Amino acid sequence: MGDRLSRLYSSALLCFGADEDKKKRELIETQNVADQLVYAAEKALKEHGDKAGEDIKKNVQEKIDVLKTTRSSADTLAIKSAAEALSKAMSSIGEAISKQPPQQSGNEEPPPSHA
Numbered sequence: 001m002g003d004r005l006s007r008l009y010s011s012a013l014l015c016f017g018a019d020e021d022k023k024k025r026e027l028i029e030t031q032n033v034a035d036q037l038v039y040a041a042e043k044a045l046k047e048h049g050d051k052a053g054e055d056i057k058k059n060v061q062e063k064i065d066v067l068k069t070t071r072s073s074a075d076t077l078a079i080k081s082a083a084e085a086l087s088k089a090m091s092s093i094g095e096a097i098s099k100q101p102p103q104q105s106g107n108e109e110p111p112p113s114h115a
Contacts, residue, residue, distance in 0.1 A: 038064055041064050067079070
């Protein structure tokens with residue numbers, strides 16, 4: 001009976017350990033996604049911020065700051081929530097860019113005229 005109990009106890013410890021490993025892995029993966037999202041958002045602001053309004057840039061920067069702060073926590077759900085908020089804010093940059101008329105660079109030739 002004691003041997004069986006010992007095996008059950010060992011199995012329980014292994015399951016608990018596996019659950020903890022799974023939580024740690026999920027946290028690390030979530031933090032990595034957050035890092036990538038922050039990088040992409042900062043790059044988008046740098047490259048396309050001039051095409052977005054000040055309110056959009058300010059909103060995106062605020063979401064970046066929140067995600068950077070939240071990312072250092074061990075709260076996977078909070079990190080995911082902050083990442084989702086930043087993703088939504090970033091979509092407003094894309095919308096602002098898509099509303100801009102296409103710009104022609106000075107080195108393009110005008111289309112040939114068919115007179």
